[in-house]
Amino acid sequence: MTNRCGYIAIVGRPNVGKSTLLNRLLGQKLAITSHKAQTTRHSILGVKTVDGGQMLFVDTPGIHARGGSALNRYLNRTARATLADVDLVLLLLEAPRFTSEDELALKAVIAAGRPTIAVVNKIDLMRDKTALLPYLGALGRRHAFADIVPVSARRGDQLERLEQLILAQLPEADNLFPDDQLTDRSERFFAAELLREQLTRRYGEELPYQTTVEIERFEDQGGRYLIHALIWVERPGQKAIIIGHRGEALKAAATQARHAMQALFDRPVHLEVWVKVKDSWSSDEAALASLGYSER
Numbered sequence: 001m002t003n004r005c006g007y008i009a010i011v012g013r014p015n016v017g018k019s020t021l022l023n024r025l026l027g028q029k030l031a032i033t034s035h036k037a038q039t040t041r042h043s044i045l046g047v048k049t050v051d052g053g054q055m056l057f058v059d060t061p062g063i064h065a066r067g068g069s070a071l072n073r074y075l076n077r078t079a080r081a082t083l084a085d086v087d088l089v090l091l092l093l094e095a096p097r098f099t100s101e102d103e104l105a106l107k108a109v110i111a112a113g114r115p116t117i118a119v120v121n122k123i124d125l126m127r128d129k130t131a132l133l134p135y136l137g138a139l140g141r142r143h144a145f146a147d148i149v150p151v152s153a154r155r156g157d158q159l160e161r162l163e164q165l166i167l168a169q170l171p172e173a174d175n176l177f178p179d180d181q182l183t184d185r186s187e188r189f190f191a192a193e194l195l196r197e198q199l200t201r202r203y204g205e206e207l208p209y210q211t212t213v214e215i216e217r218f219e220d221q222g223g224r225y226l227i228h229a230l231i232w233v234e235r236p237g238q239k240a241i242i243i244g245h246r247g248e249a250l251k252a253a254a255t256q257a258r259h260a261m262q263a264l265f266d267r268p269v270h271l272e273v274w275v276k277v278k279d280s281w282s283s284d285e286a287a288l289a290s291l292g293y294s295e296r
């Protein structure tokens with residue numbers, strides 16, 4: 001039987017469901033390893049091993065960065081270089097819309113010139129399924145996609161079919177990773193992401209995009225993880241919002257993040273979180289480093 005293995009980038013405008021799709025495709029049981037893969041061309045977010053091969057989902061730098069113009073981000077150079085270098089692109093769209101941002105994402109995809117599957121997400125929201133056909137037809141006229149697949153990332157509809165279509169587009173090759181490896185990102189990276197996810201959910205637009213999460217300490221203490229996280233904001237007012245009245249807001253966010261970490265790492269987690277204000281001068285990387293992360 002042929003084995004296939006290759007790199008896949010997921011692109012699409014904000015909020016179209018990229019993270020949901022990636023999480024669904026990778027499944028819930030993320031057994032994270034912190035070992036960096038040796039010879040990969042890309043920064044890998046997720047590895048999915050199936051009968052018949054391995055799908056390597058890669059990060060597309062610039063495409064998820066917050067802030068700035070979304071339109072420019074699609075066209076930035078790093079993102080373009082990544083797209084041009086993968087084996088397959090998934091262009092995520094949301095039925096039945098096609099916005100100007102979708103148009104830009106499509107342009108970036110066409111410029112990259114790689115085989116592309118159009119994945120039409122959120123079909124569960126469409127009451128009138130007959131409206132889907134003309135939408136898919138119109139998409140087919142916009143570009144010669146390798147396939148066009150309607151899915152619901154949230155409900156998992158049609159994802160098995162999507163997986164088969166993805167695999168069929170990948171080159172014949174041996175698997176690059178051991179079958180049980182799911183990512184080359186560190187647990188530290190995921191700890192920061194899970195906390196940032198809680199902040200985004202809780203504070204939404206109130207949260208300035210300059211807010212960053214740093215993991216300053218990550219220790220395995222005999223099966224339990226001790227994690228110290230710093231949330232960096234730009235102004236004291238933002239610190240007050242994040243902390244909330246008597247610290248309730250931050251406590252709630254940290255508790256949720258800790259539960260998510262425990263589920264992901266499959267072990268108890270002790271999480272401590274501090275919020276720190278950095279002056280505008282310290283947005284300069286060098287200055288930030290010289291500040292040190294130990295004082296609080």
Ligand SMILES: Nc1nc2c(ncn2[C@@H]2O[C@H](COP(=O)(O)OP(=O)(O)OP(=O)(O)O)[C@@H](O)[C@H]2O)c(=O)[nH]1
Pocket residue numbers: 012013014015016017018019020021064121122123124125151152153154155
């Ligand atoms: N109804 C429905 N909602 C979905 C589906 N897929 C994703 N969503 C929702 O759409 C919203 C955005 O999903 P994300 O996965 O965060 O989208 P994203 O493209 O990663 O967003 P950015 O990080 O902003 O680029 C979330 O509220 C999801 O729950 C779907 O198939 N059906």
